[in-house]
Amino acid sequence: MxxxxxxxxxxxxxxxxxxxxxxxxxxxxxxxxxxxxxxxxxxxxxxxxxxxxxxxxxxxxxxxxxxxxxxxxxxxxxxxxxxxxxxxxxxxxxxxxxxxxxxxxxxxxxxxxxxxxxxxxxxxxxxAPCSLLGETAQTLWLALRENRIGKPHLVYAELDDGYVAQAPYRHWQSESGAPWPYRNEFSIGCTLEHAGYYLTWLIAMFGPVQKVIAASANLLQDKIGDGSRTAPDFSCATLFFASNVVARLTCSIIAPHNHKILVVGEKGSLEVGECWDNNAAVRLRRRYAIRRKLVNSPIAKRVRIIGPTQQKVRRRGAAAMNFALGPAELLAASAEHRQPRLNSHLALHLNEITLAIQNAEDISGVSIMQTGCPPIEPMPWARAG
Ligand SMILES: NC(=O)c1ccc[n+]([C@@H]2O[C@H](COP(=O)([O-])OP(=O)(O)OC[C@H]3O[C@@H](n4cnc5c(N)ncnc54)[C@H](O)[C@@H]3O)[C@@H](O)[C@H]2O)c1
The missing domain is CATH 3.40.50.720 (NAD(P)-binding Rossmann-like Domain)
Known part of the structure; x- marks a missing residue:
C-alpha cells in the first residue's frame, strides 16, 4: 500500500x-x-x-x-x-x-x-481485537499448521487482569488526557471487554465453536463503592470446536494478571505468556517417555518466523499491541477485492460466543452456537524460517 x-x-x-x-x-x-x-x-x-x-x-x-x-x-x-x-x-x-x-x-x-x-x-x-494478525498469534498458528505438537486436543487460555477494583484506576489517563472509563469498563465487564483476545485466535486456528458451556459471576458487587450496577467480573467457559478441539477460557478482574495460553497436542505443547504483546515468545515443549516416567521437556524451544512480519509499535510488553493492524487489513482487503481476515462472519460468531459466556450467569447450561465462520487465511508472511 x-x-x-x-x-x-x-x-x-x-x-x-x-x-x-x-x-x-x-x-x-x-x-x-x-x-x-x-x-x-x-x-x-x-x-x-x-x-x-x-x-x-x-x-x-x-x-x-x-x-x-x-x-x-x-x-x-x-x-x-x-x-x-x-x-x-x-x-x-x-x-x-x-x-x-x-x-x-x-x-x-x-x-x-x-x-x-x-x-x-x-x-x-x-x-476488534486484531491481535490475531500480529506476529505472536501468527507464529503460534504456523507451529500448529506445521504439526509441531501433532494433533491439538486441549487449550487453556487465561485472561485474568488482577484485582482492578483496588487499582489506582482513577489516575489512569490516555496520551491526550482521556480518563480510563472505569464506570463503563465495570458495567460492560471483563468478558465482553477481553474474551475476544483469545477467542479470535481460537476460531482462526481451530474453526468455529459449536457449543459453549459457561458460568459467570459478579463476585465483587459494589466495585465502584457507590452501589452502581456492574457486570460479571469472572467467567469460565468450555468451548467445543467443530474440529474436536476443546478450550477452557477464563476471564476475570479478580485473579492476578495472567494472560497465558497453553495448547496441548499429541506430541507436546505450545505456550504464549501474553496475548497483548505482538512480540511475545511462542514456546514449544515436547513430551517424552523416559523409562517409567512421562516428561514434558523442561527446556522450551522458541518458535520463530524468520523475515519481516507485521508493522510494530515502539512500545514494550502488553502495550506493544498494534491496534491499527485490523483497520489496515480492511483497507488492504478492500483494495484487493477480497474478504478481510477479520470479516463480518468472524465478528458475528465472536459476538455470539462472547455473549453466551457473559450471560451464562442467567442462562446456566449449554449454548449451541447458531453462527459460524468460514476458514481464515494466515498472513502471507507467516511461513517457516
Ligand atoms: N480502554 C481500553 O484500554 C480499551 C482497550 C481496547 C479496547 N477498548 C474498547 O474501545 C471502546 C472505547 O473504549 P474507551 O476506553 O476509549 O472508552 P472512552 O469512554 O474513553 O471513549 C469512548 C468515547 O466515545 C464517545 N461516544 C460515545 N457514544 C458516542 C456516539 N454515539 N457518538 C460519538 N461519540 C460517542 C464518548 O463520548 C467517549 O469519548 C470500547 O468498546 C472498549 O471496549 C478499550
Missing amino acids: AGGDSDLHEIAIVGTGYVADLYMRSLQSFPEIRVAAAFDIDAERLRAFCTYWRVPAANSLDELLDARYRAVSLILNLTNPESHHQVSMRCLQAGKHVYSEKPLALDMDAAYALHALAKKQDLLLAS
Whole structure:
C-alpha cells in the first residue's frame, strides 16, 4: 500500500476517548493511512484529542459522513459499547466500511442487523481485537499448521487482569488526557471487554465453536463503592470446536494478571505468556517417555518466523499491541477485492460466543452456537524460517 498519494487511505474516527489514542499511536506505523476527521459527542474530549493529534474535528456524525469527507472509506467506531450498534448502522447506511471496537453489539439481534446491512450494502464490517494478525498469534498458528505438537486436543487460555477494583484506576489517563472509563469498563465487564483476545485466535486456528458451556459471576458487587450496577467480573467457559478441539477460557478482574495460553497436542505443547504483546515468545515443549516416567521437556524451544512480519509499535510488553493492524487489513482487503481476515462472519460468531459466556450467569447450561465462520487465511508472511 505504501507509495504515492494514490495509495493514501483516508479513514475517520468516531469516539475519541481512551482507546482512540492507542489507535493513533499505532496508526503511525502505517504512514499510508491518514485520519481525515474525528467526531465525539463529548465536545471537550473531541477538542483535546484533535488538538493533540492535529486531526480535523467534525461537528456531528452526519458531517463526518457527508460529501466533505467523500474520500473516507473506513470508519473506526471507537465509541462505548452501548453506542456501537447505532454508530456502525449509521456509517454502513452512509456507504462506509466499518471497523468497530469490541463487542460488535450488545445483543445478537443488533449484531445480526449489522451483519445483514453490511452484506446488503456490499461493505466490510469487522470488530476488534486484531491481535490475531500480529506476529505472536501468527507464529503460534504456523507451529500448529506445521504439526509441531501433532494433533491439538486441549487449550487453556487465561485472561485474568488482577484485582482492578483496588487499582489506582482513577489516575489512569490516555496520551491526550482521556480518563480510563472505569464506570463503563465495570458495567460492560471483563468478558465482553477481553474474551475476544483469545477467542479470535481460537476460531482462526481451530474453526468455529459449536457449543459453549459457561458460568459467570459478579463476585465483587459494589466495585465502584457507590452501589452502581456492574457486570460479571469472572467467567469460565468450555468451548467445543467443530474440529474436536476443546478450550477452557477464563476471564476475570479478580485473579492476578495472567494472560497465558497453553495448547496441548499429541506430541507436546505450545505456550504464549501474553496475548497483548505482538512480540511475545511462542514456546514449544515436547513430551517424552523416559523409562517409567512421562516428561514434558523442561527446556522450551522458541518458535520463530524468520523475515519481516507485521508493522510494530515502539512500545514494550502488553502495550506493544498494534491496534491499527485490523483497520489496515480492511483497507488492504478492500483494495484487493477480497474478504478481510477479520470479516463480518468472524465478528458475528465472536459476538455470539462472547455473549453466551457473559450471560451464562442467567442462562446456566449449554449454548449451541447458531453462527459460524468460514476458514481464515494466515498472513502471507507467516511461513517457516
Ligand atoms: N480502554 C481500553 O484500554 C480499551 C482497550 C481496547 C479496547 N477498548 C474498547 O474501545 C471502546 C472505547 O473504549 P474507551 O476506553 O476509549 O472508552 P472512552 O469512554 O474513553 O471513549 C469512548 C468515547 O466515545 C464517545 N461516544 C460515545 N457514544 C458516542 C456516539 N454515539 N457518538 C460519538 N461519540 C460517542 C464518548 O463520548 C467517549 O469519548 C470500547 O468498546 C472498549 O471496549 C478499550
